[in-house]
Amino acid sequence: MANPSNEHFSPESHILPVSLYFAIWATLMVCTGLTVFAASVDLGIFNIVVALLIATLKGTLVVLFFMHLKYSTKLTMVTVIAALFWLFIMFSLTLTDYMTRHWVTSGL
Amino acid sequence: MATSDVDIQIAERALQHHFADMEQQQETSTFGMWMFLLTEIMFFGGLFTAYLVYRASYYQAFVEGSQKMELWAGATNTAVLICSSLTMALGVRAAQTGRKKLMIVLLLITILFGLGFLGIKGVEYHEHWENHEFPGPNFHFETIDKKPPVDPQHTEIYFSLYWAMTGLHALHMIIGVGLVSWIIIAGLMSAYTPSYYTPVEIVGLYWHFVDLVWIYLFPLLYLISKKHGG
Amino acid sequence: MATAVQTVERENYLNSNYGIKSWLLTTDHKRIAMLYLVSITAMFWIGGFFAMMIRLELLTPAGDLVTSDTYNKLFTMHGIIMVFFFLIPSVPAVIGNFVIPLMVGAKDLAFPRVNLLSWYIYMLGAITALTAMVTGGVDTGWTFYTPFSTTYSNTHVIGAAIGIFIAGFSSILTGLNFIVTIHRMRAPGLTWRRLPLFCWSNYAAALIMVLGTPVIAITLLLVALERAFNIGVFNPQLGGDPLLFQHLFWFYSHPAVYIMILPGMGVISEVVTCFSRKRAFGYEFVALASIAIAVLGFVVWAHHMFVAGISVYAALVFSLLSYLVAIPSAVKVFNWTATMYKGSISYNTPMLYAFGFIGLFTVGGLTGIFLASLGLDVHVHDTYFVVAHFHYVMVGGMVMAYMAGLHFWWPKMTGRMYPEAWAKLSALLVFVGFNTTFFPQFILGYMGAPRRYHAYPPEFQVLNVLSTAGASILAVGYVLPMIYFLWSLRYGEQAPPNPWNAVGLEWMTASPPPTHNFDETPVVTWEAYDYEHQPQEEITVGH
Numbered sequence: 001m002a003n004p005s006n007e008h009f010s011p012e013s014h015i016l017p018v019s020l021y022f023a024i025w026a027t028l029m030v031c032t033g034l035t036v037f038a039a040s041v042d043l044g045i046f047n048i049v050v051a052l053l054i055a056t057l058k059g060t061l062v063v064l065f066f067m068h069l070k071y072s073t074k075l076t077m078v079t080v081i082a083a084l085f086w087l088f089i090m091f092s093l094t095l096t097d098y099m100t101r102h103w104v105t106s107g108l
Numbered sequence: 109m110a111t112s113d114v115d116i117q118i119a120e121r122a123l124q125h126h127f128a129d130m131e132q133q134q135e136t137s138t139f140g141m142w143m144f145l146l147t148e149i150m151f152f153g154g155l156f157t158a159y160l161v162y163r164a165s166y167y168q169a170f171v172e173g174s175q176k177m178e179l180w181a182g183a184t185n186t187a188v189l190i191c192s193s194l195t196m197a198l199g200v201r202a203a204q205t206g207r208k209k210l211m212i213v214l215l216l217i218t219i220l221f222g223l224g225f226l227g228i229k230g231v232e233y234h235e236h237w238e239n240h241e242f243p244g245p246n247f248h249f250e251t252i253d254k255k256p257p258v259d260p261q262h263t264e265i266y267f268s269l270y271w272a273m274t275g276l277h278a279l280h281m282i283i284g285v286g287l288v289s290w291i292i293i294a295g296l297m298s299a300y301t302p303s304y305y306t307p308v309e310i311v312g313l314y315w316h317f318v319d320l321v322w323i324y325l326f327p328l329l330y331l332i333s334k335k336h337g338g
Numbered sequence: 339m340a341t342a343v344q345t346v347e348r349e350n351y352l353n354s355n356y357g358i359k360s361w362l363l364t365t366d367h368k369r370i371a372m373l374y375l376v377s378i379t380a381m382f383w384i385g386g387f388f389a390m391m392i393r394l395e396l397l398t399p400a401g402d403l404v405t406s407d408t409y410n411k412l413f414t415m416h417g418i419i420m421v422f423f424f425l426i427p428s429v430p431a432v433i434g435n436f437v438i439p440l441m442v443g444a445k446d447l448a449f450p451r452v453n454l455l456s457w458y459i460y461m462l463g464a465i466t467a468l469t470a471m472v473t474g475g476v477d478t479g480w481t482f483y484t485p486f487s488t489t490y491s492n493t494h495v496i497g498a499a500i501g502i503f504i505a506g507f508s509s510i511l512t513g514l515n516f517i518v519t520i521h522r523m524r525a526p527g528l529t530w531r532r533l534p535l536f537c538w539s540n541y542a543a544a545l546i547m548v549l550g551t552p553v554i555a556i557t558l559l560l561v562a563l564e565r566a567f568n569i570g571v572f573n574p575q576l577g578g579d580p581l582l583f584q585h586l587f588w589f590y591s592h593p594a595v596y597i598m599i600l601p602g603m604g605v606i607s608e609v610v611t612c613f614s615r616k617r618a619f620g621y622e623f624v625a626l627a628s629i630a631i632a633v634l635g636f637v638v639w640a641h642h643m644f645v646a647g648i649s650v651y652a653a654l655v656f657s658l659l660s661y662l663v664a665i666p667s668a669v670k671v672f673n674w675t676a677t678m679y680k681g682s683i684s685y686n687t688p689m690l691y692a693f694g695f696i697g698l699f700t701v702g703g704l705t706g707i708f709l710a711s712l713g714l715d716v717h718v719h720d721t722y723f724v725v726a727h728f729h730y731v732m733v734g735g736m737v738m739a740y741m742a743g744l745h746f747w748w749p750k751m752t753g754r755m756y757p758e759a760w761a762k763l764s765a766l767l768v769f770v771g772f773n774t775t776f777f778p779q780f781i782l783g784y785m786g787a788p789r790r791y792h793a794y795p796p797e798f799q800v801l802n803v804l805s806t807a808g809a810s811i812l813a814v815g816y817v818l819p820m821i822y823f824l825w826s827l828r829y830g831e832q833a834p835p836n837p838w839n840a841v842g843l844e845w846m847t848a849s850p851p852p853t854h855n856f857d858e859t860p861v862v863t864w865e866a867y868d869y870e871h872q873p874q875e876e877i878t879v880g881h
Contacts, residue, residue, distance in 0.1 A: 015204050025194040032186050032326075036179065039331035051327035058323045066197045066316045073135070075521060079142045083149040086549050089636055090150075090157050094585050097640065097652035098161050126445040126523075128859075136448050136522045143514045143548060151552035154586050158560075158571060161582055243569035261570075261577030268569045272560065 014071040024065045031058050115206070115301035122304045134306045141310040145317045148280075152321055155273050159328065162269065166262035173266030174332040175252040176241060181232045182330035185225050189319045192221030196288075200312040203305035208295060211308070215292050218315070222285045229278055236267075243268040270329055277325060280318045287311045350753065350850040365450035366853055371436035371751070373457050378432060379820070381423040381464060388416035390813070393775075393806040401793035409792030410477035411493065417480030422502050423464050425736055426594060429601030430512055430547075431460070433743045434540045436751055438516060440844035440851065441534050443525025443860045448518040452511050460508035467501025470494035479790065481591070484572035484583040488564040496565055499558040506551045506558075509597075513547030516540055525843070527862035534842055534866060535624050539604025542628035546593045546600075546635060554590035557583065581647055588639035596635040599699075599731060600628055602739030603670055606692050609742050610674045612840040613689035614681025617867035620673040627666035627673075634663040644715045653712055660710035667703055671696060686838070687761040691742035694769050698734025702727055705780065720790075723783025729776045738768065741819065749833030753850040754826045760818060767815030774808025841868050 035054040043050060064070045069080060119130050127133040163170045199214035240248035247267070249260045257263055291311050294300065300308055351368045361369060391412050395403040404412065435453065439446050447453050470476060476498040478487040487495050520533070520541050560571055561583070570576020572583040611618050618624060640648055640656040674696055683689070705727040708714050718724060748756055778801040783789075787798050794802070836845040841864075847856055864871065 015201060018198065018201070021194060021197050021201070025190060028190045028193075029187060032183065032190065035327055035331065036183050039327070040334050042334075047331075047333060051331055055324050055327050059320050062193060062316050062320050062323065066193050066319075067313055072138075075139060076142050079139075079146055082549070083146045086150060086636065087153045087156075090153055090553070090589055091160055093637060093640070093652075093655075094157055094161060094589075095164070096655055097581070097585065097648045098164060100649040100651040103649065103651060124450075126447075126450065132522065136518055139522060140449060140452075140514060140518050143517060147510050147514070147548050147552045150549055151556050154553045154556035154560075154589075157586065158582060161579070166577075244567045259577075264569070265571060265577050268571050272563065276556075 014068070016065070016068075016071075020065065024061050027061060028058050115303050118299065118301045119303035122299075130304060134304075137306045137310055138313070141313045145313065148317060152273070152276065155269065155276065156324075156328075159269050159273070162262065162265050163328075163332075166259055166265070169257075169259035169262035170266045171333045172251050172257055172259075173249075173263040173270070174329060175334070176236075176239070176249075177270075177330045178232060178235070179330060181228050182326050185228050186322065186326045188221050188225045188228070189322050192218050192225070193316050193319045195221065196312050196315045200305070200308050203295075203300050203308040204302060206302045208298065208300070211300075212292055212295055215288050215295070219285055219288050219292075222281055222288070226278060226281055226285075229274065236271075241267050242271065273325055273329070277318065277321055280321070284311075284315050284318050287314060348848060349852055350848060351853045352753075352850055354853045363454075365446070365454050367435050367439050367447050367450065367453055368751070368851065368853075370453050370457055371432050371434075374427065374431040374435065374460070377457075377461060377464065378424055378428055381419055382816075384468070385416055385419035385424055386813070386816070388412050388419065389809065392416060393809045395792050396794070396802045397806050399794050399796045399799050399802075404792065406792050407477060408475075410479075410790070411471075411475035413790055414476045414479050415471050418467060418476070418498060418502065420732075421480055421594070421598075422505050423460075423467065425598040425732060426509055427460060427512070428598075428736070428740050429605060429743060430516065430540055430543060430597075431457075431508075433605065433740075433747060434516060434536075434601060435512070437747055437844050438519060438537060438540060439523070440750075440847065440855055441537055441842060442520060442523055443528060443843050443856065443862065444519065444523040445855050447515045448523055449515050453515055456508045456511040456515070459511070460505055463501045463503070463505030463508060465501075466504055467498050470497025470501060473497075481587065482558070482561060482583075483587075484561065484564075484578075484580045485574065488561055489568075489573055489575075496562045499562045503555050503558045503562075506555045509547045510551045513544035513551075516544040517548065520544075525860050525862055528843075530625075531622070532862055532864070532866045533625075535607035535618060535621070535628075536601075536604035538625040539600045539607065539628045542632040543597045543600040543604075545629075545632045546597045550590040550593040550597070550636070553586060554594075557586040557590070560586075581643065584643050584646055585640065588642045589636075592639040592642065593632070593635040595728075595731070596631050598736050599739075600631060602695065602736045602743075603628070605739045605743035605746070606674060606695050607670075608840075608842070609688045609692045609746050610677050611867045611869065612746075612838050613684045613686060613692070614678045615684075615869045615872070616677055616681040617865070617869055618673065619676035619679075620669075621866060623669055624673050627669040630666040631663065634659070634666065638663050638710075641710055641715070644712055645719050657710055657712050661707065664703060664707055664710075667699075671700055671703075685762075686745075687756075687758060687765055688742045688746040690762060690765040691738045691745065691768075694765070694772075695735055695738045695742065698730055698738065698772070702730030702732075702735055705730065718783055720788055721783035722779040722787045722789055725789050726776050726779035726783060729779070734772050734776070738772075741765070741768070744819075744823070746838070747844075748823065748826070749837045750844060750849050750851070752827060752830075753833050753848075754830030755833050755837065756819075756826045756830060757822050760822045764815050764818040764822075767811055767818070769815075771808050771810070771812030771815050775805050775812055776808070778802070778805045778808075839872060841866075841872050 031054050035051055038050045038054070039047065063080065069076060123130055124133060127136065195214045195218045199211050199218060202208075202211035202214055236242065239250075240246055243264050247264050249257050249263050249267075251257050288311060291308055294307065351366055361373065364370060364373075391404070392409070395401070395409060395412070401409065435447070471494070474494050476491075476495055477493045478491050478495060482495070482499065520537055524533070563569065564571055564573065570578040572578045572580050574580060607618060607624060638656055638660040640652060641660045644653050644657075674692075705723070709718065709724065709727060745756060745761060748754070782798055782801050785798070787794055833849040835848050837849070838845070843860055843862070844851075846860065
């Protein structure tokens with residue numbers, strides 16, 4: 001009895017080549033070196049941006065390939081997106097308080 | 109690659125009674141692990157929120173705190189975890205292709221990398237503890253270049269978050285080592301076949317997640333800024 | 339559906355195995371639901387005991403029954419137990435666990451062993467929290483605001499926090515189980531559009547459980563660490579920000595109220611359709627409204643912090659969003675009403691509780707809108723107005739929905755009918771008692787009576803006495819079901835598979851169901867709430 005899900009996935013059919021895993025690994029190592037190097041250069045406000053961009057690239061590779069998200073169901077993808085979205089809600093709405101607390105300087 | 113009778117028997121025995129077939133069981137278990145990882149993201153997320161708020165408000169204090177981190181330790185640990193993710197992923201692949209011995213070897217190497225990470229972390233913790241860089245009544249902070257700290261109160265908060273975030277991560281690492289050990293033992297008892305290796309796969313997912321958290325912890329805690337006296 | 343009930347006892351999940359081990363090591367979702375029923379009922383009475391103590395103290399203006407320290411402990415422990423150990427698990431763990439696999443035509447939840455683990459974790463959390471309470475208590479309020487909870491309180495904060503932390507994992511695992519089950523274990527033909535609204539509501543609540551609970555878990559952990567090691571993440575004297583605690587705390591605790599109410603709304607959808615003998619009006623709207631409540635519920639938390647010191651601009655944003663979250667709730671109320679319109683209404687006990695829910699939840703919900711408005715909130719924050727508001731939604735709403743659900747599915751769960759006349763009387767007592775207890779509190783709050791004080795100015799006494807009198811009636815209304823439900827286990831009329839002639843897969847198997855739920859996996863070919871094609875037999879049982 002198959003369940004009425006919309007996508008059909010059997011991992012047996014998605015055995016990735018070893019070379020792909022090594023390629024991802026190499027990219028991750030290079031990115032790590034890159035982020036260490038970038039931290040030693042003074043980019044001002046962009047230091048954090050670069051650091052997070054590289055981290056996100058690394059994270060994306062881990063999730064897509066090591067965790068097989070690229071070859072998984074739509075439902076799994078929705079789960080990952082939900083996680084990111086909820087983190088985003090928690091961060092951004094909390095920041096609406098902290099970023100605007102000092103806007104009003106005269107007595108209220 | 110042919111599925112032997114033994115393989116099918118193992119898969120049949122592993123099928124739980126409330127599932128219609130192994131495919132449903134496998135998909136359900138995998139989805140269950142992804143859902144669990146979602147909860148873990150929110151769990152760490154609370155700490156990241158605290159970090160975000162305090163770093164935004166007390167940047168200099170955080171810079172000074174992070175400059176006391178040993179860059180080589182953090183970078184090496186990042187590399188170690190990436191390697192462990194590789195061996196873990198290859199270990200899952202070995203399970204997929206029915207290569208039991210290869211799987212065991214790869215998972216053992218994964219554990220070694222994990223223990224290596226914990227060892228280096230232990231060295232770092234020891235160093236910070238000796239320097240009184242642990243929050244509480246005995247906290248004492250000296251900047252890397254021995255100048256007076258600009259905001260020691262908030263650097264103490266940096267360290268609180270450092271210990272909490274890396275500590276929680278290390279705890280997850282220890283659990284991960286335990287899980288991989290369990291998989292190895294079950295694997296030695298020939299529990300897995302190409303038709304049934306779901307536990308290997310979901311432990312792999314957990315392991316990669318722990319790596320993923322560190323991928324963010326490293327730049328946020330170790331690489332804030334190298335500028336001195338800025 | 340008029341099959342004769344056999345006099346020889348059929349094999350069902352209750353008699354398939356005897357002995358304490360068969361219960362404590364069960365993985366049958368129905369038995370686990372029963373285990374939860376017992377634990378949660380026990381916690382309800384303990385929480386109720388604290389409520390009784392509070393109301394007794396408030397009979398007189400002077401603080402003469404207990405000291406202020408003790409009073410602080412009373413309302414704290416009442417809140418902790420009722421929120422974390424009763425309301426949050428109530429419908430999902432008791433009714434949801436029992437009914438959801440049946441409703442989707444499955445043999446069990448997706449992860450039966452995780453389900454059992456969930457109960458053990460709940461028990462461990464409950465015992466931890468109760469131990470903290472019995473060995474000295476907690477006095478921080480269920481909200482654990484810092485730095486009082488981290489630094490200045492001299493009570494068992496860590497024990498209570500750990501108890502809640504542990505119980506949180508029970509909630510997370512239950513939510514995870516529900517989500518995976520509803521996605522992956524539905525019977526053939528059971529599309530999302532045919533899913534009972536009870537499943538939609540519990541699914542939405544499960545989303546919140548899974549996404550929100552981890553945040554309070556880490557927050558309480560930080561509180562415990564801060565208290566133990568004197569670090570200062572939330573302590574202003576050490577550079578921390580107490581508002582950060584509140585942000586993290588309410589990030590979960592606001593959506594938590596939707597964890598509490600959504601499953602109750604799910605019960606109401608089932609009861610209203612059955613006892614109006616009509617399909618749900620605007621089914622898709624009700625289903626989507628559940629999801630909307632779950633999502634919107636996450637972006638309104640700082641309305642608990644309007645006067646705490648957050649930026650006024652953030653307060654504006656949260657106020658606006660808080661108005662929005664009322665809309666999907668209103669959609670549900672309108673749809674239930676429209677479902678009843680031109681329906682064939684029966685006034686059985688579950689339906690009486692549903693009526694109560696709809697009216698009282700509406701009052702509670704509307705007063706929530708008052709609180710969402712910044713100007714009004716400044717006036718009534720920390721007064722009895724707030725207390726009345728949340729008791730209207732939680733007790734007038736949620737507990738009534740829980741009672742409705744218990745009565746509705748009792749025949750299915752136990753194979754017995756409860757005595758209808760006593761049940762109707764209890765429902766009436768609950769309604770009268772509830773309103774007498776809590777309506778005066780709206781007035782008290784508006785007049786300025788602050789909450790969490792054991793003494794008050796004498797001009798507030800009349801309303802307080804009225805409130806306590808109401809609480810006594812309410813208590814009777816809760817004690818009676820305890821008695822007659824237990825009585826029914828032995829002496830109640832045997833229940834047929836479908837005593838209410840309801841539509842739904844759970845009614846197509848025996849009462850109580852066999853351990854494996856269905857003899858054959860059902861194939862669903864009909865739409866949800868297909869009451870048009872259900873035989874219009876009168877409900878003859880339970881009189």
